[in-house]
Amino acid sequence: MKKYSVKINISRxxxxxxxxxxxxxxxxxLDLTGLKLPHSVGKTYTxxxxxxxxxxxxxxxxxxxxxxxxCRNLSNFFxxxxxxxxxxxLGLLLAVSTAELFHYPGLVQEHLxxxxxxxxWMSAMLLILTPSAIILLLKSRLRKKLLTIFIPKIFYxxxxxxxxxxxxxxxxxYLDTIYYDNYSFATFHIHPVGFTNLSMSLASLSAFVFxxxxxxxxxxxxxxxxxVSDLLMGFQGVYQTLSLSIIQALTLVSMFGALILYSQYAxxxxxxxxxxxHNISKSTQSEATSYxxxxxxxxxxxxxxxxxxxxxxxxxxxxxxxxQIEHWTWTGNKFFMxxxxxxxxxxxxxxxxxxxxxxxxxxxxxxxxxxDVDEDAASFGWPKIIISSAQISRIDLIDRSNLEKNTILGxxxxxxxSTERWGIITLR
Amino acid sequence: xxxxxxxxxxxxxxxxxxxxxxxxxxxxxxxxxxxxxxASVIWSLVWWLLxxxxxTPINATLGYITMCVSIFLGLGAILLIRKDNKYIRKFTPxxxxxxxxxxxxxxxxxxxxxxxxxxxxxxPITDWDSLTLYDFRALRAAENQSLEIEPLQNSYILGxxxxxxxxxxxxxxxxxxxxxxxxxxxxxxxILIFYSLLLKVTSNLISTLGATTLGLYPLIVQHSYxxxxxxxxxxxxxxxxxYLFEWWRSGSNRNLFLSSxxxxxxxxxxxxxxxxxxxxxxxxxxxxxxxxxxRFLISILPVLILRQLWEYYRTIRLxxxxxxxxxxxxxxxxxxxxxxxxxxxxEHLSIVWNFFIENAILPHKSLLLAIFFxxxxxxxxRSRSGYMLMLINGSLALFIFLGTLQxxxxxxNWINIPGSLTKVSMTMIPVLIYYxxxxxxxxx
Numbered sequence: 018m019k020k021y022s023v024k025i026n027i028s029r030x031x032x033x034x035x036x037x038x039x040x041x042x043x044x045x046x047l048d049l050t051g052l053k054l055p056h057s058v059g060k061t062y063t064x065x066x067x068x069x070x071x072x073x074x075x076x077x078x079x080x081x082x083x084x085x086x087x088c089r090n091l092s093n094f095f096x097x098x099x100x101x102x103x104x105x106x107l108g109l110l111l112a113v114s115t116a117e118l119f120h121y122p123g124l125v126q127e128h129l130x131x132x133x134x135x136x137x138w139m140s141a142m143l144l145i146l147t148p149s150a151i152i153l154l155l156k157s158r159l160r161k162k163l164l165t166i167f168i169p170k171i172f173y174x175x176x177x178x179x180x181x182x183x184x185x186x187x188x189x190x191y192l193d194t195i196y197y198d199n200y201s202f203a204t205f206h207i208h209p210v211g212f213t214n215l216s217m218s219l220a221s222l223s224a225f226v227f228x229x230x231x232x233x234x235x236x237x238x239x240x241x242x243x244x245v246s247d248l249l250m251g252f253q254g255v256y257q258t259l260s261l262s263i264i265q266a267l268t269l270v271s272m273f274g275a276l277i278l279y280s281q282y283a284x285x286x287x288x289x290x291x292x293x294x295h296n297i298s299k300s301t302q303s304e305a306t307s308y309x310x311x312x313x314x315x316x317x318x319x320x321x322x323x324x325x326x327x328x329x330x331x332x333x334x335x336x337x338x339x340x341q342i343e344h345w346t347w348t349g350n351k352f353f354m355x356x357x358x359x360x361x362x363x364x365x366x367x368x369x370x371x372x373x374x375x376x377x378x379x380x381x382x383x384x385x386x387x388x389d390v391d392e393d394a395a396s397f398g399w400p401k402i403i404i405s406s407a408q409i410s411r412i413d414l415i416d417r418s419n420l421e422k423n424t425i426l427g428x429x430x431x432x433x434x435s436t437e438r439w440g441i442i443t444l445r
Numbered sequence: 446x447x448x449x450x451x452x453x454x455x456x457x458x459x460x461x462x463x464x465x466x467x468x469x470x471x472x473x474x475x476x477x478x479x480x481x482x483x484a485s486v487i488w489s490l491v492w493w494l495l496x497x498x499x500x501t502p503i504n505a506t507l508g509y510i511t512m513c514v515s516i517f518l519g520l521g522a523i524l525l526i527r528k529d530n531k532y533i534r535k536f537t538p539x540x541x542x543x544x545x546x547x548x549x550x551x552x553x554x555x556x557x558x559x560x561x562x563x564x565x566x567x568x569p570i571t572d573w574d575s576l577t578l579y580d581f582r583a584l585r586a587a588e589n590q591s592l593e594i595e596p597l598q599n600s601y602i603l604g605x606x607x608x609x610x611x612x613x614x615x616x617x618x619x620x621x622x623x624x625x626x627x628x629x630x631x632x633x634x635x636i637l638i639f640y641s642l643l644l645k646v647t648s649n650l651i652s653t654l655g656a657t658t659l660g661l662y663p664l665i666v667q668h669s670y671x672x673x674x675x676x677x678x679x680x681x682x683x684x685x686x687x688y689l690f691e692w693w694r695s696g697s698n699r700n701l702f703l704s705s706x707x708x709x710x711x712x713x714x715x716x717x718x719x720x721x722x723x724x725x726x727x728x729x730x731x732x733x734x735x736x737x738x739x740r741f742l743i744s745i746l747p748v749l750i751l752r753q754l755w756e757y758y759r760t761i762r763l764x765x766x767x768x769x770x771x772x773x774x775x776x777x778x779x780x781x782x783x784x785x786x787x788x789x790x791x792e793h794l795s796i797v798w799n800f801f802i803e804n805a806i807l808p809h810k811s812l813l814l815a816i817f818f819x820x821x822x823x824x825x826x827r828s829r830s831g832y833m834l835m836l837i838n839g840s841l842a843l844f845i846f847l848g849t850l851q852x853x854x855x856x857x858n859w860i861n862i863p864g865s866l867t868k869v870s871m872t873m874i875p876v877l878i879y880y881x882x883x884x885x886x887x888x889x
Contacts, residue, residue, distance in 0.1 A: 264822045268884055271814035272658065278811055279661035283557050286666055290564040302569055302622070309571045352577035352601065359585065359596070 109135075118211030179219040186212035187288040194292030316386055318417060318439075319347055323357035325422070326441050329413040330379055334361045336441070337377040339399040340368055344385025369401050373408075373444070380404065380442040382414070382430075397434055404430040404442060414440035446566075448505070448619035452512050453630060456484035459515030462522030470699075471641065478637030479703070481630045482681070484515065486710045489611035490751075493592065497758065502590035508618040547650055550657045557660060558633055561669050565625035575672035578602060580624065583613035603759045608714045609674050625672055632669035635680040636660040639875060642687050645695075646886045655882035662878070664808065664871050674715050675868045681711035682720045683875025686727070686837050693731045694830055698740070705744035709751050716755060718869055721748045723844045727837055796860075797853050801846050804863040805870035812877055819884035834880045841873050 113125050113135055125135055189201040189209035201207050297305040303324050307317035330336070336358065341349035348354065351363045364377055373380060385397045412425040417439055430442055460480035464471070471479075488511055495501040570580045582602055586592045592607070613624035640656035647655075659665060668676040688704035691697070708724045725745060732741045806813075823831025849866060853859045 264818050264825065265885055268815050268818040268822065268881060271818060272654070272881060275811040275815060276654070276658055276661070279658065279663060280553060282663045283553070283661040283666055286670075287556060287560045290560050290670075294564060294567055297568065306569045306571055309568060350577060352581060353573070355596065356576045356581045356584075359581075 114211065114215040118208060118215055119206060120208075122208055122210045175219060182212050182215045182219055185209075185215075187284055190285065190288040191292045191295075194289060195295050313417060316347065318386060319357065321420065322415065322417075322439055323354070325413075325415045325420075326358060326381070329441060330358075330361060330443070332360050333378075335364060335376055335378045336361055337364050337366065337373055337380045337400075339381065339383055340366045340371075342369070344397055345383060345399060347386050348381065348383040366400075369399065372402065373404070378444055380430075380444065382412075382438050382440045382442060384417075384437045384439055398432045398438065400430070400442075401432050403432075408444055410443045410445045412440060412442050414438055446619075446621045446623060448508065448512075449616040449621040449623065449626065452508055452615055452619070453481070453626070455512040455515035455519070456481060456488070458519030460484040460519070462519030465522045472644070474637055474644075475641035478634045478639075478641060481634040482638075482710060483706070485612060485615070485627070485631075486608065486706075486713060488515075488615075489608050490713065492611055492614070493607050496592050500591070500593070503586060503592065503614060503618060504590045505618050505620075508615070547653045550653045554636065554657050554660045557666065558629070558636070561632060561666075562626065562629040564670065565629045566623045568625065569622070570625065570672045572671045572673055574674075578605060579609045579674065580613055580672060582607075582610040583617055583624065586610070587614055587617035598762050600763055603762055604717070605674070606713050606716050606755055608710070609672070609677060613672070625670075628669055628672060628676060631677050631680065632660075632665070635665075635676075635684075635875075638680075638684055639687075639879070642684075642691065643879065643882055645691065646883060648885075651882055651885050655878060658882075659875060659878050662874060664867070665874065668868075668871070673868070675871055678711055678714045678718075679871045679874060681707045681714060682872045683879075685711060685724060686841075686876050687879055689724070689728065689731070690830070690833060690837065693735070693833060701740060701744050705747055709747040712748050712752055713755075716752065718848060718872075720841075720844065720872065721745075721752075723840045724748075727840060730836070731833075793853070794850075797850050798846075800853075800860060800863070801849050801866070804866040805842075805845055805849070808867050808870065809874070809877070812881065815881045816877060819881045822884045831883065834876070834883060838873065838876055838880055841876065845869055845873070 117124050129135075185207075186209055189205075189207060189212065192204075193200050193209060201209055293309065297308050300308065303320040306320040307313060310317035310320065312318075313321060326336075336354075338351070338354055339345035339349040341351075349365065351365050354363050355361075364374055380400055383399050385399070406427055406429040409428070409430060412428065412430060414423045414425065415421070416423070417437060423440075457477070457480045460483045461476050463483065464476050464479065492503060492507065492511075495507070496503055501507060570576065575581075578601070582592075582597055585594060585596055597603075609627070612627040615627060616622070616624045636656050636659060639659050640652050643652035643655045665676065665679075668679075685704050685707035688700045688707060692700035692704060708721050712719075712721055728741060728744065819831075820835065822828075823835065845866075848869070849859075
């Protein structure tokens with residue numbers, strides 16, 4: 018790297034960045050102990066930590082040798098810290114996740130009066146400390162045993178446990194969806210959400226193994242005697258012993274964090290897919306559509322409703338439908354209604370009170386799909402105009418809750434906001 | 446159902462044969478990945494043109510003919526041209542930690558893909574845009590054995606090209622009720638192509654990690670379950686740029702051909718967002734660097750021809766076609782003028798900017814940290830290819846922002862449909878993830 022003749026006191030910058038890290042770590046530890054710190058503290062230490070990293074990078078660009086030399090002071094402190102904190106964190110994390118699995122998520126946070134989710138924070142800390150801990154383990158006297166026996170065993174165990182936690186999560190979510198909400202807690206006293214945290218903790222642990230696997234020049238590492246200067250913050254150690262640069266290691270860690278989130282989403286999607294498939298396995302096409310759109314009391318109603326309309330109208334019917342506003346964004350969409358009612362034709366009203374055009378043979382009765390608690394009840398119900406009995410040949414109605422069908426003959430139609438009505442008016 | 450699956454298998458056989466004829470030297474994973482997009486796009490164009498120009502009915506017979514031609518082409522090519530095993534990547538089974546990690550990732554990805562296929566085969570379509578447009582068109586075309594029928598001849602439906610609708614027709618012509626299988630296969634192909642693209646520049650582990658990231662990316666997973674055009678469009682635009690980049694990096698003409706194919710396919714999937722303009726810009730920069738003007742012309746030809754053809758098809762079908770075009774031109778001129786004015790209007794600009802950040806950037810915040818570090822890496826090592834990828838990503842983001850700005854001027858209700866911006870921003874995902882994993886290249 019080219020040397021720049023910039024007159025900056027590099028040693029001051031290095032010291033300053035070290036100080037930033039110390040402050041950050043103390044703040045994190047204070048936060049973890051549950052002291053009532055103001056909200057801005059959380060933001061502050063994130064900023065401080067990032068500022069520290071940026072300063073390091075800046076130094077790296079300016080002068081690599083000075084950077085290395087000046088980073089020694091505190092490196093020892095952090096890697097030792099890593100070695101003590103890591104097992105402690107591991108134990109705590111597993112204990113907390115397991116406890117919450119059988120009681121309820123947020124148990125620890127509530128009882129210790131913490132402002133943050135301890136599991137998330139511990140997982141994040143683990144990710145930060147993992148590299149330094151790896152280096153330290155590698156340089157210890159036990160290294161040969163560690164490499165040949167301990168690490169692979171931990172790896173297999175972790176993979177197994179992560180897989181189990183994921184499977185558990187999937188299984189109980191599946192049970193909840195096919196039976197009823199809260200089924201798994203009522204029956205087994207287990208929270209599916211607890212598995213989320215457990216799998217997250219386990220997945221953070223596997224970061225440990227993952228970074229280990231990126232080691233390429235492992236042999237050199239065994240033979241060299243441990244150097245304290247290698248161990249700064251873990252990342253510095255990774256930078257020197259892996260074939261990855263410090264920034265690539267950071268990229269990898271942040272990508273790994275993202276991947277954990279994605280896997281959680283994916284496993285949840287897998288579980289819900291099979292639960293949905295189970296629930297629609299014995300239903301007809303329109304029942305399945307209804308279920309997948311949220312059921313009869315939600316948008317799913319459209320499937321069964323249009324099925325009914327098809328049975329009471331001929332193929333050449335011209336149906337007058339509400340304008341696509343307010344409660345009629347679905348039933349007022351010409352193309353949407355056409356999908357279900359083709360080959361019948363749709364005529365869309367221009368406003369809520371428009372009279373019936375001449376070409377029309379049927380008028381849709383649509384209450385409005387979703388009931389919003391805040392909405393004024395009077396705003397529901399279409400058509401809003403009165404249609405005299407002379408114009409009407411018959412009115413076919415269907416009950417949304419029990420699918421009961423009802424035909425009215427020789428009566429005028431007028432809108433009654435207090436009753437929910439769905440159906441179709443056949444004009445003379 | 447069985448016929449639909451046979452048709453898709455014949456697509457694979459046909460394309461692999463096609464790639465053999467072209468003496469393509471890629472790995473079998475890449476061939477497998479490329480097969481479905483190539484075959485489905487080409488056959489959809491063929492079906493459309495046959496139906497339009499010769500009024501060929503779109504029915505099971507056409508499906509079986511397609512199947513026979515595909516298999517004939519594929520088997521013929523494989524039998525005629527001597528198989529060259531040299532290029533087939535051989536896997537040596539081993540139980541190292543790295544291969545264990547790879548297999549775990551692959552298992553996760555495989556579970557996702559398998560679930561996706563099982564789910565998509567067994568569930569009906571419930572997505573709004575598909576109900577009002579893509580699937581509606583496919584159903585009506587299947588009933589009437591033609592795309593040239595009355596309910597499909599209006600400006601709303603003709604505003605969207607036919608690719609995914611014909612994708613549904615691949616099932617409907619055989620009376621199969623699983624049109625969504627098409628999306629599962631696209632999803633599968635996308636991941637395979639992405640993996641093989643990364644494998645050209647990094648190690649097996651990193652490529653698998655990259656492919657898993659793409660395959661499990663929430664927005665991509667979500668869209669692989671939906672009958673929307675966005676998944677196909679994102680993959681096609683992404684791969685067009687990635688193959689273009691690969692061509693720029695390695696100079697193989699095959700990559701330019703594939704890139705030009707994918708950008709055409711993206712225009713055949715969605716014509717509303719003209720990403721081919723960004724493509725032309727990037728291509729121009731590359732050409733200036735490499736002095737290859739003839740290839741430039743050849744590579745942009747497919748997309749331009751297809752767009753013109755589709756525009757012509759649309760115009761002659763809309764009753765007031767000429768008036769529409771005139772209106773569009775007037776609208777475009779006006780909105781360009783407005784755009785100029787808006788750039789000078791900081792208030793509107795800041796509203797659009799906030800909207801853009803909230804709906805196009807923040808949904809991808811899980812990637813931002815990695816992107817930041819990858820960028821830092823490229824700057825420190827002064828990687829030229831890194832800068833090129835940065836340019837591609839930057840242009841895509843800028844294009845989406847300008848598009849939002851333009852849209853905010855022509856459509857009053859723009860601020861109430863944030864979802865569509867997020868869907869458009871999905872187009873950046875393949876290139877962004879590639880960008881992050883490309884930063885591991887220098888040491889593999």
